[in-house]
Every structure is written in structure tokens, then in C-alpha cells.
Amino acid sequence: MKANFDLVSLCMEAACESRDSVDKWRRQKRSLERLPSPLADDLLRRLHTRRLLYPSLLEIFKHSAEEIDVRGENSVDAEWMAYLGAFRHLRSLNVADCHRINSSALWAITGMNSLQELDLSRCVKVNDAGIKHILSIENLEKLHIAETGVTAEGVKLLASLKSLSVLDLGGLPVNDMSLNSLQVLKKLQYLDLWGSKISNEGSAILSMFPKLSHLNLAWTSVTRLPNLLSLEWLNMSNCTIDSILKDSKAPLAKLVLSGATFLNEADALLDLNANFLSFVDVSYSCLCSFYFLSKMKVIEHLNLNSCMMGDDSVEMVACIGRNLKSLNLSGTRVSSAGVGILAGHVPKLEILSLSQTPIDDAAISYISLMPSLKFVDLSNTNIKGFIHQEGTQQEASPLSLTALQNLTQLERLNLEQTQVRDEALYPLSTFQELRYIYLKSTSLADISLYYLSSIPKLISLNICDAVLTNYGLDTFKPPATLRMMDLTGCWLLTKDAISSFCRIHPQIEVRHEFSTKAPIDQSGPNRSSLSRLTTRSVQGTKNKGITSLSPSFIDQRLKYTRDALLALQPMPSHLASDHEKDNAVFE
Amino acid sequence: MKKEDTVKLISAEGFEFVVDKEAAMVSQTIHNMLTSPGSFAERQHGEVTFPEISTTILEKICQYFYWHLQFASVLIYMSFLTLCCSGKETEFPIEPELTLELMMAANYLHT
Numbered sequence: 001m002k003a004n005f006d007l008v009s010l011c012m013e014a015a016c017e018s019r020d021s022v023d024k025w026r027r028q029k030r031s032l033e034r035l036p037s038p039l040a041d042d043l044l045r046r047l048h049t050r051r052l053l054y055p056s057l058l059e060i061f062k063h064s065a066e067e068i069d070v071r072g073e074n075s076v077d078a079e080w081m082a083y084l085g086a087f088r089h090l091r092s093l094n095v096a097d098c099h100r101i102n103s104s105a106l107w108a109i110t111g112m113n114s115l116q117e118l119d120l121s122r123c124v125k126v127n128d129a130g131i132k133h134i135l136s137i138e139n140l141e142k143l144h145i146a147e148t149g150v151t152a153e154g155v156k157l158l159a160s161l162k163s164l165s166v167l168d169l170g171g172l173p174v175n176d177m178s179l180n181s182l183q184v185l186k187k188l189q190y191l192d193l194w195g196s197k198i199s200n201e202g203s204a205i206l207s208m209f210p211k212l213s214h215l216n217l218a219w220t221s222v223t224r225l226p227n228l229l230s231l232e233w234l235n236m237s238n239c240t241i242d243s244i245l246k247d248s249k250a251p252l253a254k255l256v257l258s259g260a261t262f263l264n265e266a267d268a269l270l271d272l273n274a275n276f277l278s279f280v281d282v283s284y285s286c287l288c289s290f291y292f293l294s295k296m297k298v299i300e301h302l303n304l305n306s307c308m309m310g311d312d313s314v315e316m317v318a319c320i321g322r323n324l325k326s327l328n329l330s331g332t333r334v335s336s337a338g339v340g341i342l343a344g345h346v347p348k349l350e351i352l353s354l355s356q357t358p359i360d361d362a363a364i365s366y367i368s369l370m371p372s373l374k375f376v377d378l379s380n381t382n383i384k385g386f387i388h389q390e391g392t393q394q395e396a397s398p399l400s401l402t403a404l405q406n407l408t409q410l411e412r413l414n415l416e417q418t419q420v421r422d423e424a425l426y427p428l429s430t431f432q433e434l435r436y437i438y439l440k441s442t443s444l445a446d447i448s449l450y451y452l453s454s455i456p457k458l459i460s461l462n463i464c465d466a467v468l469t470n471y472g473l474d475t476f477k478p479p480a481t482l483r484m485m486d487l488t489g490c491w492l493l494t495k496d497a498i499s500s501f502c503r504i505h506p507q508i509e510v511r512h513e514f515s516t517k518a519p520i521d522q523s524g525p526n527r528s529s530l531s532r533l534t535t536r537s538v539q540g541t542k543n544k545g546i547t548s549l550s551p552s553f554i555d556q557r558l559k560y561t562r563d564a565l566l567a568l569q570p571m572p573s574h575l576a577s578d579h580e581k582d583n584a585v586f587e
Numbered sequence: 588m589k590k591e592d593t594v595k596l597i598s599a600e601g602f603e604f605v606v607d608k609e610a611a612m613v614s615q616t617i618h619n620m621l622t623s624p625g626s627f628a629e630r631q632h633g634e635v636t637f638p639e640i641s642t643t644i645l646e647k648i649c650q651y652f653y654w655h656l657q658f659a660s661v662l663i664y665m666s667f668l669t670l671c672c673s674g675k676e677t678e679f680p681i682e683p684e685l686t687l688e689l690m691m692a693a694n695y696l697h698t
Contacts, residue, residue, distance in 0.1 A: 012690065015683065022683075039691065
């Protein structure tokens with residue numbers, strides 16, 4: 001808070017106010033020469049974000065700036081580089097995603113001895129000719145040239161940059177030959193080779209890098225990995241794995257094998273040194289047995305999304321649950337009984353995803369026995385919100401969500417695409433710490449809004465595709481903390497109702513087809529959820545969900561014919577087609 | 588105004604600004620000079636000389652000290668309440684010509 005009113009910040013603000021104010025101080029050469037580099041870097045950054053920076057203005061910083069980050073800036077071209085080449089103390093230059101940078105533009109920075117970090121990622125016009133310019137920067141320690149036009153021949157040349165400790169060659173056609181010539185880089189700690197043409201022959205060379213701690217081989221044809229003594233971070237996603245790090249003493253901490261295929265499943269992971277392993281991602285892999293988990297005593301993050309895991313293997317997870325903080329079981333075959341096995345063994349678990357699993361309401365009582373939970377994802381499941389008891393009517397059944405009241409730290413709850421109806425949401429109104437709630441169902445009505453209005457700390461409320469009415473929105477008294485409301489697909493609401501709600505509650509950002517704010521960004525950070533599912537799988541369960549609705553369920557839209565429905569209000573075309581699709585299901 | 592409650596700030600050109608100790612203490616650097624144990628000359632005489640800071644800039648800094656005492660805490664509180672405040676009288680005006688020098692002095696004084 002205080003930072004906004006300290007004199008340095010106030011001066012920065014005043015200096016970057018407009019082009020005129022810049023013109024008032026840019027001629028003060030003597031002051032600019034004395035400007036300490038942290039101030040110069042900060043000033044440059046602010047000028048850049050306010051779009052006041054242009055090539056010739058760069059010149060005034062040539063005695064002071066040490067760090068330049070203009071990534072993603074389309075206007076950065078050879079002229080900018082010509083000015084940057086004159087910077088005497090420049091230590092770090094980031095021009096990633098600046099598409100106008102080409103090889104000849106890099107000529108300007110040849111021989112810059114101060115430069116230690118250079119990021120040219122995705123500058124597609126940079127090729128081997130550009131590499132020849134870079135070779136003259138002798139002290140370069142970190143170089144990122146992922147997804148540029150550099151070829152295997154160009155990569156070979158990098159061998160002369162002896163100080164390199166970080167080398168990102170992602171998406172380049174690096175082959176075994178070029179990797180072979182890089183083995184003189186003894187200081188290398190971080191090597192990114194995703195999507196390269198490295199084979200097992202090339203991977204054998206990796207043991208020549210004594211300090212290598214961070215290795216990315218995703219999407220390569222490497223199947224065997226030699227004994228790498230200092231490896232801490234390994235990514236072999238989408239590879240076919242035969243054996244990795246057999247009997248190795250490597251202090252591996254993070255292992256990502258998402259989408260990997262295993263030739264010899266039993267051995268591949270059993271021989272790992274798991275003493276330090278805290279992060280394992282084997283999502284979408286074809287693993288069937290999970291005995292390897294039993295060795296991972298210190299694991300904190302485990303992602304088993306869409307693995308062939310059933311209730312019989314849950315025991316393996318329970319054994320190592322002592323330190324577990326996040327667990328993703330989305331898309332597995334784990335049922336309520338499996339969740340029951342976990343309960344009581346995961347005292348530190350904060351994030352649990354059970355999206356797209358065959359769990360039902362019985363699982364909720366087990367989940368309530370996991371005391372540290374902050375985020376629970378139950379979307380796309382058969383949860384109804386009622387505990388089914390033999391011989392009783394659903395109306396008389398106890399509400400299952402009541403059990404979650406035990407979770408005193410629960411902040412986020414995802415119930416999208418479940419069968420939870422209005423009455424079942426009643427227990428949520430007493431949740432003290434709940435901040436984010438995600439609901440998406442065609443069977444929710446105004447009464448849900450009423451229940452949710454009494455959650456004291458609610459920040460974000462997503463209630464999509466519901467049959468909310470204008471009256472319901474008018475009478476909704478949002479909690480004082482509410483900042484975001486996603487009403488996408490609530491088709492009964494009119495433009496007037498939305499805009500009057502926005503007027504009365506200006507602090508709340510409303511998302512709806514009629515909302516006047518920026519168009520809905522489906523991939524925005526506020527969109528759910530922990531289980532970012534593939535579109536294909538969402539579609540799959542969506543259809544399943546609709547067909548499996550109980551016979552007593554009446555969709556409000558059935559009261560109207562399709563024509564009458566469309567006549568009710570003019571809908572944007574994409575939305576109308578959506579509803580047509582839904583109606584077709586019911587017809 | 589008692590002598591013990593004030594402090595004399597001297598600019599590069601030798602101009603002297605007498606300000607309340609409380610105001611001068613807005614600067615962490617001056618605060619340290621005046622309160623640190625041991626016998627700093629600054630502490631004994633209640634005088635601090637800044638051979639690097641010109642008179643114009645030091646005057647502006649003294650104005651800032653008093654502005655900070657009067658408004659900053661209120662502004663921080665107001666921004667906490669997410670109230671918007673656009674009143675000109677609460678802003679601290681900085682002439683663009685002074686920004687660089689003032690920025691460096693402020694950086695040195697930790698204000």
C-alpha cells in the first residue's frame with residue numbers, strides 16, 4: 001500500500017505522465033548518466049507499459065539500464081536493437097515474441113560483453129545467421145531460442161559459448177550430432193529439448209553435463225535416459241519410456257510424464273530415486289499399476305488425471321498421503337468407495353479434483369474427513385446433493401452437502417454439470433470461508449441465488465445455464481465481497497435486467513451474453529477450474545449427463561414450443577444455436 | 588518550536604531548511620541517522636548536510652515530508668476502502684523537469 005505514495009513512485013508517475021512530461025526531462029543528460037540502474041529499469045518498464053517508449057528515447061538510458069524486457073512488443077525491430085546495442089551495462093535482454101526481430105537485427109548486439117541473458121523465443125525470423133552474431137557475446141549465461149528458425153547446424157555453433165548455464169532449444173530440430181558438439185558446455189544446468197530429433201543415442205550424451213539439473217525431453221523419441229547425477233526436474237511428456245534413471249542417485253524433485261507410454265511398466269518407475277520426489281504428473285499416461293507410488297514418501301503434488309486408476313489402486317495413494325497437498329483424480333474410475341479409502345490418510349490435502357469420476361453423494365461424507373481441503377472439484381459427476389436412503393422420498397432425504405461444513409478452510413467448490421438442484425444448495429449458505437463457487441446446470445432457479453447470497457466471503461459466483469429470472473436477479477442481495485458473477489447462458493435474463501443490476505452493483509463484473517463489458521473470455525483465470533478438461537471429454541459427459549436425468553426432471557423450456565421460445569427474446573445467433581441443440585435432445 | 592523537536596537540513600549550495608523532526612523522519616535514511624546508537628554528528632547537532640542534493644530539490648523534499656504527514660496516511664486508508672479520490676488538493680504536484688533529480692534524491696533518502 002505504502003509503495004503507491006512514496007516519493008520515488010510519485011516521481012515515476014509524474015515522469016511517465018505523457019509525451020510532454022517525457023520531453024521535459026529527457027534532455028537532462030547529466031542526471032540520466034547518474035541514474036541508478038534499478039531506477040532506470042523501473043522507469044523504462046513504466047514508459048513501455050504506458051506505450052511512451054520509442055527507439056530514439058532508448059538512447060538516454062544507455063548509461064544506466066541493466067534489464068530490458070519488451071517481450072511481445074510488435075514494433076520492436078532492427079532500429080530498437082541498434083539503440084540497445086549501445087547500452088553499456090545491459091545484463092538481460094528479453095525480446096521474446098517480437099516478430100520483427102531477424103538475424104541481421106542481432107548484428108547490433110554483437111560483442112556486448114555485459115549481456116548475460118538473452119531471450120529470443122519465438123522470434124521466427126532468427127536463423128543460423130543470427131546465431132553467428134550471438135556467438136560474439138562471450139559472457140552469455142542464459143539463452144532462449146525456442147521455436148526460432150535455427151537449425152541443427154546453428155545449434156552446433158553454440159558450443160563456443162562456454163559460460164552457458166541455461167539453454168532453451170525447445171521446438172528446434174536439434175539432432176544427436178548437434179547435441180554431441182554441445183557436450184563441452186560443462187556449466188549447463190538447464191536444457192530444454194522438447195520436440196527435438198534427439199534419439200537414445202543423443203540422450204546418452206546427456207550424462208556428459210555434470211551439472212544438469214533441469215531437463216525437458218517432451219515429444220521426443222527418447223526412450224532411455226542414462227544416469228544423470230544431479231537431475232532435479234525431468235519432463236518426458238508424450239514420450240515412449242523404456243527405462244529412465246535406472247538405479248540413479250539423482251535428487252529428482254519433479255517428474256512430468258503426462259501422456260507417456262511405458263514399454264516395461266513394472267520397472268520403468270520402480271527404480272527411481274524417490275527420496276526427494278515431491279511433484280509427479282502421470283496424467284493421460286497408460287499406466288495400469290501404481291506400485292511405484294509406494295516409494296514416494298515425500299510427495300506433495302500428484303496428478304493422475306485420466307489414468308487407468310480404480311478403487312483397487314487407491315490404497316497406493318493412501319499409503320503416501322501423509323504430505324500430499326494436491327491430488328488430481330479427474331477422469332479416473334475412482335468411485336465413492338475409493339474416496340472412502342483416502343479419507344483419514346490425507347491430513348494436508350488442500351486441492352482435490354474428482355471431476356468426471358463415477359462418485360456419488362456418498363463420497364461427500366468421506367471428503368468432509370479431509371480437514372485441510374481448500375479447493376474441491378466435483379464437476380461432471382453423479383452428485384445429486386441428497387443422500388439416497390432406501391424407501392424414502394428424495395424430498396425427505398438428508399442433504400449431502402451439509403457434511404462439507406466440517407471443512408473450515410474450503411475456499412473453492414466446483415459443482416458444474418452435476419445433478420445438484422436448488423434445495424440441495426441450502427447448506428452452502430453457512431460456509432464461512434467459501435470464496436469461489438462454480439455451478440452450471442439447467443435445473444437451478446432463483447432460489448439458488450437466494451441461498452448463495454448469505455455466503456459471507458463470496459468473491460466469485462458462476463451460475464451458468466440456469467433458469468434465473470429478472471425478478472430473481474432484482475431481488476438478489478449479493479454479499480459485500482462479491483466481485484465477479486458469471487451468468488453466461490442464463491437465457492431468461494433480459495438486457496435491461498443485466499444493465500440495471502450492473503448499475504446498482506458497479507463493483508461486480510457481470511458476464512453474460514447481454515453484458516456490456518468485454519466479451520466473455522472462456523480461457524480467463526476466473527473460468528473454472530482445476531480440471532481444465534479437454535473439449536472432447538466435456539462434450540462426452542455433457543451428453544451423458546442430460547440423458548441420465550431422472551424422469552421427474554422437467555426442463556423449464558419444455559413449457560414453450562421452440563418457436564415461442566425463440567420469439568421470447570432476440571438472442572445472439574451462437575447462443576440460439578446452442579439452445580436449439582439442447583432442445584433437440586428433449587424433442 | 589523547541590530546538591530539540593527540529594532538524595536542520597542543508598543543501599549542496601548551503602541553504603538551510605529547518606523542519607520538524609517528525610516530518611524529517613518520513614525519510615528512512617534521516618530516521619536512521621537521527622536515531623541510530625552511537626554519536627553521529629547529525630544526532631548531536633540536529634543538522635544533516637546533503638552535498639548531492641540541490642536547494643530546489645531539497646525544498647521539494649521538505650514539502651513532501653509535510654504532505655506525507657498530512658495526506659498520505661489518509662490516502663492509503665482511502666485506497667484501502669477502494670474509494671476514488673480525484674481532488675487536486677490532495678495530490679502532491681511534481682514538475683516534470685524535477686522528476687529525475689527528485690527521484691534520485693528520494694531513492695537515496697528512502698522516502
